[in-house]
Amino acid sequence: KQEVTQIPAALSVPEGENLVLNCSFTDSAIYNLQWFRQDPGKGLTSLLLIQSSQREQTSGRLNASLDKSSGRSTLYIAASQPGDSATYLCAVDNQAGTALIFGKGTTLSVSS
Amino acid sequence: DAGVTQSPTHLIKTRGQQVTLRCSPISGHKSVSWYQQVLGQGPQFIFQYYEKEERGRGNFPDRFSARQFPNYSSELNVNALLLGDSALYLCASSFQGYSNQPQHFGDGTRLSIL
Numbered sequence: 001k002q003e004v005t006q007i008p009a010a011l012s013v014p015e016g017e018n019l020v021l022n023c024s025f026t027d028s029a030i031y032n033l034q035w036f037r038q039d040p041g042k043g044l045t046s047l048l049l050i051q052s053s054q055r056e057q058t059s060g061r062l063n064a065s066l067d068k069s070s071g072r073s074t075l076y077i078a079a080s081q082p083g084d085s086a087t088y089l090c091a092v093d094n095q096a097g098t099a100l101i102f103g104k105g106t107t108l109s110v111s112s
Numbered sequence: 113d114a115g116v117t118q119s120p121t122h123l124i125k126t127r128g129q130q131v132t133l134r135c136s137p138i139s140g141h142k143s144v145s146w147y148q149q150v151l152g153q154g155p156q157f158i159f160q161y162y163e164k165e166e167r168g169r170g171n172f173p174d175r176f177s178a179r180q181f182p183n184y185s186s187e188l189n190v191n192a193l194l195l196g197d198s199a200l201y202l203c204a205s206s207f208q209g210y211s212n213q214p215q216h217f218g219d220g221t222r223l224s225i226l
Contacts, residue, residue: 004154032211043116043202043217044155051212089154093211098168099145100215102154 002027006090006103013080014111021075021106023090028068031097035064035075036089038105044089048075080110114138116205116218124224125193133188133221135203141216143167143209144186146178147202149220155202161186162209190223198225 003026013019023033031052036044048057048064050073056065061078077084087107091100117136125131137144143162147155157170161180180186184205190197200222204215 034211034215036217041219041222043219044204044215046214046216049212049214091154094157094168096168097211098160098209099157099170100147100155100211101157104152104154 004103010107012109023073025071030092034091038087082112118218122222130191135186137205141205145204146188149200
């Protein structure tokens with residue numbers, strides 16, 4: 001059974017810091033991995049989708065890497081801003097490729 | 113273009129009652145998925161529908177059911193509500209529902225069971 005773990009559970013940093021969020025999964029037989037952002041009381045916003053043939057994806061200040069063999073992904077946020085404060089969720093697909101299996105998320109707080 | 117819309121936004125029910133949640137996907141998207149998110153946890157997969165057919169089901173009891181209509185909107189029904197059903201119910205749409213396509217989520221329905 002696929003399990004997704006995110007470390008740390010919570011993180012507080014001052015504005016301007018670069019930071020790394022970690023995601024690990026137990027079954028390396030995945031097709032894709034996605035990172036999402038969730039603001040309090042809101043739905044999920046897709047940040048980055050890494051397909052199995054890719055090793056990383058970049059969008060603005062965000063960079064996500066994927067190492068399938070070790071069952072790990074990292075989300076790198078450069079020059080953090082207070083507006084980055086949110087919960088970040090990592091998800092991998094199930095064997096059928098039709099559902100997402102999520103971690104519990106990392107709650108990030110960036111202070112000005 | 114409108115994003116994924118869900119209704120109602122909030123709902124309060126008592127144990128034993130039944131509830132219907134609704135979801136309208138992004139125009140052109142033919143797949144809808146439902147997830148349950150309990151406070152402090154990541155979302156858990158309930159159902160996926162594509163072209164009105166169920167294509168996937170998570171580990172939820174038969175009290176949970178869903179359907180998709182010809183216009184690709186969807187309803188999630190939960191019978192015999194339990195306190196543990198209190199959660200944020202999220203709907204996601206994508207073109208065909210495969211994981212290599214970005215999933216677009218609505219803001220969810222917050223269900224509280226008293």
